Amino acid sequence: MKHQTKDFRSLGDFGSLTSLPPIEIVPQDRRTLAMRVTPAGIQVLIPADLNADSPRVQAFIEAGLQKLQTSEVWETSEVSAEDLKALVSTWSERIGVQIKRVQIRAMRNKWASCSTNGTLTLSADLVQLPSDLVDYVICHELVHLRVPAHGKGFRALMGCHIPDWEDRQLRLARWTASTGKQKR
């Protein structure tokens, strides 16, 4: 698979971004788009069957560059509501818990919550998060169905499923702060 390097200036007028390094488009075996800043420049990961010049990719890059410009976000991805529901079934199977219903809606103070009757509520803002942080949020919430508080048992179980969960927790806190939201 060949990597294409794009001159970001051809993507539109980004003002002060003219000093940014070039953007590398990396086709991968994946379903969603992601963008990350690396020491070598900006990488945009796209599904292998998507054309780099397609409107979906171009719109994602434009939105991503603006996010990078206006906050400390250095990583962004595209996760759909459908992806969120698929992730919930994957994670509930892994953790061994039953979710009866998943709802996605605006949540002011939380990324997710789970009721004792098995309804998982996810913040609609999750679709803006890098996908590994989405995994963290969903896993965290589902682990609570087995261990309610954040004690030793919780930490051990999180570590089993996501070894770098503490790092992700920190990144999520930074991401949340950089967007001016107050969520936990």
Ligand SMILES: [Zn+2]
């Ligand atoms: Zn928690």
